[in-house]
Amino acid sequence: MTKENKDNTSGKISRRDILAGLAALPIVGVIGYGLMRNKAVADKLNSSLLSDIKPEIQSGIPPLIEGKTLRLGIVGTGGRGGYLMKAMGFVHPDRIDEYTTNSKTDKYWKQYLEEFRAQENLNIKITAICDIFDKNAERGMAAGANVHRNGTGGKMDDAPKRYSTYNELIAADDVDAIVIATPDHWHVPIALEASRKGKHVYCEKPLSWSVSETYEIRKTVKKTGIVFQLGHQGRQTESYNVARSLIKQDVIGKISLIEVCTNRNDPNGAWVYDIAPGANEKTIDWKQFIGQAPWHDFSLERFFRWRCWWDYSTGLSGDLFTHEFDALNQILDLGIPNSAMASGGIYFFKDGRTVPDVLNMAMEYTDRDLTLLYSATLASEKNRGKVIMGHDAYLELSDTLIVNVDPRSTRYKQKLEQGIVEPFMPIFSYVPGQGAVDAVTSPTEKYFAGRGLLYTYRDGKAVDTTHLHLREWINCIRAGNGAQPSCNIDQAFQEAMAAHMGTISYKEGRRTYWDKEKEMIV
């Protein structure tokens, strides 16, 4: 020790100094070798996994087509209608106040407000609204006037005109297109009227409440050539598009089983919505609410919680299964199943509702050799995921996408034997905004991929899929070349029929079949 210190202060560099000075160089070499080995293995895995796979990833959002300001009428300005208006840039000023107050203490609200303010202006004007509950109508008018996205006291434009019936709203000269956000039993009658008058339609899901009206609306939309979009905003989810491209390239092999689910566990999720103060027979046009439904005396519960009664609703099959169905139809072009069998019951929410809160459905696609299983409960949040099971791998979908290899896979047999892939572990993951499908190689990536961190980004920017879905519809209207948006009337027809097959099966306690030739449920 003392000798070394002496060497170090003598001012002369000895051989011993050089040895001690550079002693760590071989260690750097060893680490460099380790790094190169690690990189070589990762590169090999990467290239070997992605060698013959070319996933298609949409880049960015197609530009908004320029044109005249589109004049819109909104039928139904309650919860969902209000959300659709927000997705088009129109929010009640007191909601802006609320966002502003919340954003002072909560950065998530701050981001929410910033994203709303940054949301693209779609060059539309809301000229008309119709709601049969006064309070909703007044709120809709105030939101429609809030062109500049201000809070209370800010600059407002003229409020849209309120109509007491949808017929008058559709007939108005200053309405080019309408948005329907009413209870299910009103979707088709309003959409029909609008189509006949040549007004374009964005209709909330599901398409129809009864089987017979489904044929009529399809026929009319096709005949009149209006631009029709069904409100399945999942059509804009990036990971679904990527899944479609992966399946086309046979990444997961022959698909035999698909499992989807609904897992909610709170009163709001079970459609037990609040009853608005000030709601009564004077402020609600009850007769108009009933429409084609069987007559029932005035009921606030039925008005606000209409999803709980078959009289106005399509239950779990129409309301929530359709989200899953439409996603799969988008990915796999499933179409209407050959048969459906459903069972379930009212097992938790014994509040007088007629629609089940637990529903299980098995849909057979005999010409595709696969079964689609749906299980739903409104009284447990246990998520069974959205899983497409192939012989070679299974694909798990949410906002993210993960492909896990099957240990008995034929396609990946060699790679499994070589240890390039591990059974049941993710091999590909896709996270929106990342711009690429990654071959999953490191343990950290595998872990995070498996847990599916939640992202809602497109090209690194947070976007609202409902905004994109409405935007797509507006672009088709402006293009005026006969192009229809992604969830067009044919897709909507398939969605409605699949849902009705499940509902009929549940109600009648029998298996329902789709007669392809006659296009009928039997």
Next chain:
Amino acid sequence: MRYTKTQSFALIILRITVGWHFLYEGGVKILNPQWTARSYLLDSGGFLKGFFETIAENQTLLAISDSVNAWGLTLIGLSLLLGLLTRFSSIAAMVLLLLYYLSHPAFTGIEYMFPSDGSYFIVNKTLVELFALLVIFAFPTSHILGMQRLLKSNKTFLD
């Protein structure tokens, strides 16, 4: 400083192994263009959770954080291994480790997505490594084994 043989051996071994760890962690990140701290930052907990999430969600801040991490770890690793500017690099290393610790503090009641490799309460391996660097800082050895010895400098800060 004067050490016994055992003391200098122990201190040098500590410096080399910590340097090894830093250099390899940094090198792996530099060599993987896909690497980003985003998931790790989004998984943050504790009282600075919001701060780390802000970095993860901002493209520019995230890019800076990724570069600082990858190159910071690599250069610190090289410095500790080669025995050059080790007092400076051990301070930088402590700052990095403190940030890692604060993003994933071992407090009870905080759950992380990424699993821990053991059971910890307040003290975890990150904190232990941080204090190991304090030892490296307090007991310099690069004048004994390291490039510092060749520079014959008397500036202790460069040790």
